[in-house]
Amino acid sequence: MADDYACSNVDDDSTGIIVAKYFMHGAAFIYLVVMLFVALIFLALMIAIMIVPGVQLGALGILGVVVASFAILFMAVGWLNVQVSQHFWKIQVKQKWLSLLGHGFLLLIVITIAGIPSMLINAMMISADLWTYVKFLIINFLIYSSVIGYICKRVAEVFTDDELTTCTGSMSVLDRTTSRGQCSHC
Numbered sequence: 001m002a003d004d005y006a007c008s009n010v011d012d013d014s015t016g017i018i019v020a021k022y023f024m025h026g027a028a029f030i031y032l033v034v035m036l037f038v039a040l041i042f043l044a045l046m047i048a049i050m051i052v053p054g055v056q057l058g059a060l061g062i063l064g065v066v067v068a069s070f071a072i073l074f075m076a077v078g079w080l081n082v083q084v085s086q087h088f089w090k091i092q093v094k095q096k097w098l099s100l101l102g103h104g105f106l107l108l109i110v111i112t113i114a115g116i117p118s119m120l121i122n123a124m125m126i127s128a129d130l131w132t133y134v135k136f137l138i139i140n141f142l143i144y145s146s147v148i149g150y151i152c153k154r155v156a157e158v159f160t161d162d163e164l165t166t167c168t169g170s171m172s173v174l175d176r177t178t179s180r181g182q183c184s185h186c
Contacts, residue, residue: 026149078103085156094161
């Protein structure tokens with residue numbers, strides 16, 4: 001009977017399912033980030049409005065507006081990945097503002113580094129004919145969606161909330177439940 005409630009860290013998903021989940025995570029994240037950047041156009045307008053008082057405060061005021069803008073960007077990217085990670089992988093991720101800030105910063109840095117080969121190939125493909133370039137973009141999307149999904153999952157795991165995901169396997173069902181539901185490993 002105790003084995004019925006044992007906590008298992010083993011994923012029953014096949015390799016194909018996992019790759020599909022990475023692809024879906026990456027594609028969903030890319031879509032959400034594109035929507036975020038559309039929203040950031042409006043944020044840029046707000047920043048332009050905020051710079052006027054910032055100019056009156058001098059260079060320190062402008063620096064404050066720029067730092068606040070990047071902080072909002074990092075927190076928004078971190079929050080988006082938290083939501084997608086919880087949906088696809090059932091990972092309980094810390095959602096405090098400092099964790100979201102670090103999450104978004106780390107995620108953007110790692111995705112930028114991982115995207116360097118794609119950016120270089122994209123720069124070389126810019127002079128190709130349209131059909132070749134479209135084929136490259138489709139292949140690039142298919143490959144990098146999975147790569148970004150993998151990166152997003154791993155970054156989310158760095159920021160997991162240990163209080164919500166720790167399970168020794170010998171705990172009773174009542175001990176393993178949390179305020180958000182059951183242990184994600186069970």
